[in-house]
Amino acid sequence: MFDVVRERVRQGYRTCRYPALAPELPERFLGRPRIAAAPCPPGCADCLAQCPVKALELRPQGPALDMGRCVFCGACARTCPQKTIVFSRDHRVASRSREGLIISSTDPGQQPGKAIPLFRRSLRLRQVSAAGCNACEADCNVLTTPVFDLGSYGIDFVAAPRHADGIAVTGPVSENMRQATLDTFDAVPDPRLVIAVGACAISGGIFRDSGECHQGVSALLPVDLYIPGCPPHPWSILDGFLTLMGRSR
Amino acid sequence: MDFSYRESVDLRDAPCLSGENFAVEVQACIARGFRVGAFFGLPHGPEDVGLVAVLCPEEDGNLCVLHSRPLTSYPSMSPTCAELHWFEREVHEQWGITPEGHPWLKPIRFHAPARSAFGEVRPRPLPGQTSYFAVQGPQVHEVAVGPVHAGVIEPGHFRFQCLGEEVLHLEISLGFQHRDIERMLTGGPDARTMHLMENAAGDTSIGHSFAHCALFEALTRTEPAPRGQMLRRVALELERLANHTGDLGALAGDVGFLPTLSYCGRIRGDFLNMTALLCGKRFGRGLLCPGGTKLDVDEALIAELRKRLAAAHRDARGAVDLCLYSNTVRARYDDCGPISTNAARACGLVGVAARASGLARDARVQFPVAGAAPGDIPLSKCESGDVYARACVRSHELDRSADFIQRALNALPEGKSAVSTPALPPHRMAVGIIEGWRGEICHVALTDAEGRFAAYKIVDPSFHNWFGLALALRGQQISDFPLCNKSFNLSYCGHDL
Numbered sequence A: 001m002f003d004v005v006r007e008r009v010r011q012g013y014r015t016c017r018y019p020a021l022a023p024e025l026p027e028r029f030l031g032r033p034r035i036a037a038a039p040c041p042p043g044c045a046d047c048l049a050q051c052p053v054k055a056l057e058l059r060p061q062g063p064a065l066d067m068g069r070c071v072f073c074g075a076c077a078r079t080c081p082q083k084t085i086v087f088s089r090d091h092r093v094a095s096r097s098r099e100g101l102i103i104s105s106t107d108p109g110q111q112p113g114k115a116i117p118l119f120r121r122s123l124r125l126r127q128v129s130a131a132g133c134n135a136c137e138a139d140c141n142v143l144t145t146p147v148f149d150l151g152s153y154g155i156d157f158v159a160a161p162r163h164a165d166g167i168a169v170t171g172p173v174s175e176n177m178r179q180a181t182l183d184t185f186d187a188v189p190d191p192r193l194v195i196a197v198g199a200c201a202i203s204g205g206i207f208r209d210s211g212e213c214h215q216g217v218s219a220l221l222p223v224d225l226y227i228p229g230c231p232p233h234p235w236s237i238l239d240g241f242l243t244l245m246g247r248s249r
Numbered sequence B: 001m002d003f004s005y006r007e008s009v010d011l012r013d014a015p016c017l018s019g020e021n022f023a024v025e026v027q028a029c030i031a032r033g034f035r036v037g038a039f040f041g042l043p044h045g046p047e048d049v050g051l052v053a054v055l056c057p058e059e060d061g062n063l064c065v066l067h068s069r070p071l072t073s074y075p076s077m078s079p080t081c082a083e084l085h086w087f088e089r090e091v092h093e094q095w096g097i098t099p100e101g102h103p104w105l106k107p108i109r110f111h112a113p114a115r116s117a118f119g120e121v122r123p124r125p126l127p128g129q130t131s132y133f134a135v136q137g138p139q140v141h142e143v144a145v146g147p148v149h150a151g152v153i154e155p156g157h158f159r160f161q162c163l164g165e166e167v168l169h170l171e172i173s174l175g176f177q178h179r180d181i182e183r184m185l186t187g188g189p190d191a192r193t194m195h196l197m198e199n200a201a202g203d204t205s206i207g208h209s210f211a212h213c214a215l216f217e218a219l220t221r222t223e224p225a226p227r228g229q230m231l232r233r234v235a236l237e238l239e240r241l242a243n244h245t246g247d248l249g250a251l252a253g254d255v256g257f258l259p260t261l262s263y264c265g266r267i268r269g270d271f272l273n274m275t276a277l278l279c280g281k282r283f284g285r286g287l288l289c290p291g292g293t294k295l296d297v298d299e300a301l302i303a304e305l306r307k308r309l310a311a312a313h314r315d316a317r318g319a320v321d322l323c324l325y326s327n328t329v330r331a332r333y334d335d336c337g338p339i340s341t342n343a344a345r346a347c348g349l350v351g352v353a354a355r356a357s358g359l360a361r362d363a364r365v366q367f368p369v370a371g372a373a374p375g376d377i378p379l380s381k382c383e384s385g386d387v388y389a390r391a392c393v394r395s396h397e398l399d400r401s402a403d404f405i406q407r408a409l410n411a412l413p414e415g416k417s418a419v420s421t422p423a424l425p426p427h428r429m430a431v432g433i434i435e436g437w438r439g440e441i442c443h444v445a446l447t448d449a450e451g452r453f454a455a456y457k458i459v460d461p462s463f464h465n466w467f468g469l470a471l472a473l474r475g476q477q478i479s480d481f482p483l484c485n486k487s488f489n490l491s492y493c494g495h496d497l
């Protein structure tokens, strides 16, 4: 008993005060990309060739980057001869609309979108892993640890869809998980939400061209919140949830 | 044919055996003390598929590769070599090659058959829809769980045959996570390859990408940059620290010992954040490349890593000791889900589960990567094979991994972090073997005439170990399932690919 108390004192208090205080992110973290309004050199398409997920498109005003597909590998930014594409350390990448994830020099990505007041104080989610690689799942799960303390925001991952306000789907949705994903959604009482966590759930991610996957939950159900990343940083996920609740900064 | 795990071979130099002889040779090899590293179908033409077996010695030494002519059936080896039963089911499902006499040929991934050769047109099975082991009797009941579980966890289907609380048998049916990675890798390498490695099992991004790099370097006869190699090993041990800490916390949570659960949840994140210092991503994505690491570290970063490691290791030690020295926890861990050494060997366990059952299986010792001394991370082993043993192996490894990282960062080789690699040579085969945090990760690839991947086989440790979990639960209370399951903590997507 004495040991338990002593260790409790040693381990200290670790919960972060988010969003009041900005989270600490690593120096090399790649967050929300920015695209400068500089014309590309004629004929240059180096970034397109580097991208593993075809997230880039060349428009007359320069490249446009789809965060819904992007795995944030940074290959495009490294290859760009004039630093048109740069990645900021802003972890706030979530959007309520699919178009809000597309970033170009003329459009820095729309504002995250309107909150749903009904969920302002409480959000209960059933997490469905549909061929997710366990990175997005782990970074959802970590939100329940004391550092993030998900419960203190009124958010929780619940065991049964009957108790949930919606589903948070990770993974590209394999054919073998298609029915189970739809069944879980059907078991959630109305009004209900669908949250796509990670590039795979939004667009299929790196598995977009796999014949065994469905290009994410977006291809199967209407999505209320998109949280890009591969996987999204836990702070990005929490920011997404708070955005939906109208409690983000 | 024998070959070193760090070199490549031309499979055409090995005799192409008939199905019967292949089965005889593989069984003879296993009788001599080898175990199965990989076993897979190799397409020779659009309709012709042969078998390849890569066998690993129990001690260190050369690997053995055997392969067969294209065939449609061969005598099953599962009746004598239990560790092959899952592999034989896999090959049958993928390629329609029948192991004659296999005790129960059922799908393991429930995907569309890769081809409908040999006149047998098989419909795609529905996931989880197959015959299950059943126990009959007036008081026997069946409990079915999944694919969607109650926690934030990957999907799988579990069926328990119970008599009261006691589990007579557990059958595990997976495949829900199947994404067809191996097929996406053939024809590569390309821009997607490293990303597919990192996504094979996301919690083992470093392990799988390291195995791929080792394989790539064996194929191209490249010595990786010593500095990059050391950084990769640091990242691999960080991955182990993070996951072992998380597992030890989750084990404590499953017996209701909450302090350790909550500390470990946070400390696991500290280790992941250290990996993020290296490359920006908590799971280490984008760090490794064939030839070394894409990113380097400077003195300031090394100092920061060492400082954070010392603090996180101390915290982890404190949190874990609290639980392992608690009598109430011991009472729950002891004798829970035991696997004997013989059973572990027979079903081919690897990694933490194997070492907890007294088997000295650790690829870091048996197959050290280029530049590593075999004993620089000593092997941790227990004998009792129960949940306590699996917890103890993890607990020992926390110290050994942390100690190694401190030493490695203290004496990081000078120079660049990566060397460039040439293109893949045609018609070569090589393996990449890495001890991931769950156990041995084995990648095998063969190149075609153009030097592209003709076949790429990934064997995640979970592929060997899922059956071990089923075995561990026999005769246990069904209420101990979460604890047993956590003590293995196997990968669904690593198995399903």
Ligand code: SF4
Pocket: A047, A050, A051, A052, A053, A054, A055, A056, A065, A066, A069, A070, A071, A072, A073, A074, A075, A076, A077
């Ligand atoms: S950072 Fe995103 S857009 Fe750029 S190459 Fe990588 S995946 Fe493509």
